[in-house]
Amino acid sequence: MTIAAVIGLGTMGAGIAAVLARGGLTVRACDTAPAAVERARGELPAIAGLLDRLGTPARGDATAVAFAGSLEEAVAGADLVLENVPEKLELKQQVFRQIDAAVGTDCIIASDTSGIPITKLQAVVSRPERVVGMHWSNPPHLIPMIEVVAGRQTGTATRDWMVALIRGLGLLPVVVKKDVPGFVENRVLYAIMREALDLVEEGVIEPEDLDTCVSWGIGYKLAIVGPMKLLDMAGLDIYQSVASYLNPELSRRADVSGAIAERIGRGRLGLKSGAGLFDYAPGELQSLRAERANRFVAVRKALTED
Ligand SMILES: NC(=O)c1ccc[n+]([C@@H]2O[C@H](COP(=O)([O-])OP(=O)(O)OC[C@H]3O[C@@H](n4cnc5c(N)ncnc54)[C@H](O)[C@@H]3O)[C@@H](O)[C@H]2O)c1
Numbered sequence: 001m002t003i004a005a006v007i008g009l010g011t012m013g014a015g016i017a018a019v020l021a022r023g024g025l026t027v028r029a030c031d032t033a034p035a036a037v038e039r040a041r042g043e044l045p046a047i048a049g050l051l052d053r054l055g056t057p058a059r060g061d062a063t064a065v066a067f068a069g070s071l072e073e074a075v076a077g078a079d080l081v082l083e084n085v086p087e088k089l090e091l092k093q094q095v096f097r098q099i100d101a102a103v104g105t106d107c108i109i110a111s112d113t114s115g116i117p118i119t120k121l122q123a124v125v126s127r128p129e130r131v132v133g134m135h136w137s138n139p140p141h142l143i144p145m146i147e148v149v150a151g152r153q154t155g156t157a158t159r160d161w162m163v164a165l166i167r168g169l170g171l172l173p174v175v176v177k178k179d180v181p182g183f184v185e186n187r188v189l190y191a192i193m194r195e196a197l198d199l200v201e202e203g204v205i206e207p208e209d210l211d212t213c214v215s216w217g218i219g220y221k222l223a224i225v226g227p228m229k230l231l232d233m234a235g236l237d238i239y240q241s242v243a244s245y246l247n248p249e250l251s252r253r254a255d256v257s258g259a260i261a262e263r264i265g266r267g268r269l270g271l272k273s274g275a276g277l278f279d280y281a282p283g284e285l286q287s288l289r290a291e292r293a294n295r296f297v298a299v300r301k302a303l304t305e306d
């Protein structure tokens with residue numbers, strides 16, 4: 001039985017732990033914030049219900065996650081440790097050192113980092129060849145694609161082990177061939193987010209209308225036809241004509257939108273704080289999450305049915 005430990009139970013933690021547990025792994029998890037542990041514990045039954053509805057391979061119970069009192073307790077005897085703490089390099093490196101000191105020589109240490117180069121994380125451990133990126137997408141129990149990223153010193157066997165694990169979970173591993181910041185998913189997503197925020201800040205479009213435009217004009221299409229295939233569908237000549245005048249116009253800002261920093265400064269972090277770019281009524285968050293989860297399940301089943 002493969003033993004997995006998940007370090008960090010925030011937005012991503014419960015869903016990842018549940019998917020690993022349903023895949024038949026023995027899962028332990030920990031978080032330095034007791035409230036995060038209790039929130040994750042409370043989320044597991046609903047997540048398990050969604051995985052049942054998706055019909056993913058069930059080799060275990062998605063709610064069978066053991067919550068450890070410390071990182072050392074969580075990682076003891078683990079075959080895989082997934083670091084899942086906030087996106088801060090120094091913190092991740094500190095946690096990586098702590099993991100490295102507590103695991104066996106065969107343990108694979110993975111990170112769910114959104115895009116910090118894996119090479120920077122493996123630089124602080126004694127067996128860098130056992131370090132690999134395992135980048136899930138939010139919500140992790142509903143999005144089947146996981147990026148597998150090898151750092152400069154990652155062993156091929158480690159990368160291949162991770163690909164096989166993800167396939168065994170019934171999910172879609174995508175091997176990112178170069179350890180670039182943001183990997184692939186977030187480089188594309190953040191180009192979209194940068195342009196979207198610029199268009200709203202420049203008064204070109206209202207936020208709600210931007211979401212409608214991108215979700216139904218682009219997201220819906222890309223769910224069925226990926227960008228590379230879409231070029232053939234649209235016509236490479238059309239792309240060349242449009243890109244020739246449009247590429248010079250696209251946002252190239254290297255800083256982060258001031259609108260984002262301003263809201264963070266007011267404690268408006270998004271769903272995690274009850275308000276962000278949008279306001280949410282107190283009871284709305286739960287129904288919003290449930291509605292979105294239902295739509296994720298319906299679309300994923302529609303896209304994967306033969
Ligand atoms: N939120 C997303 O959409 C998303 C998607 C994919 C990947 N990621 C990445 O996954 C990682 C986690 O993201 P998140 O959104 O879950 O973050 P989060 O801030 O919601 O949760 C992080 C959790 O880590 C805990 N933590 C902090 N220090 C710790 C330590 N030393 N030991 C154990 N727990 C500790 C915090 O208490 C918190 O509960 C980040 O690297 C992030 O970039 C996030």
Ligand SMILES: Cc1ncc(C=O)c(C(=O)O)c1O
Nearest residue numbers: 113114115136137138139186
């Ligand atoms: C805004 C944003 N940033 C990072 C990630 C993943 O690393 C996501 C996501 O998974 O959806 C995201 O939405």
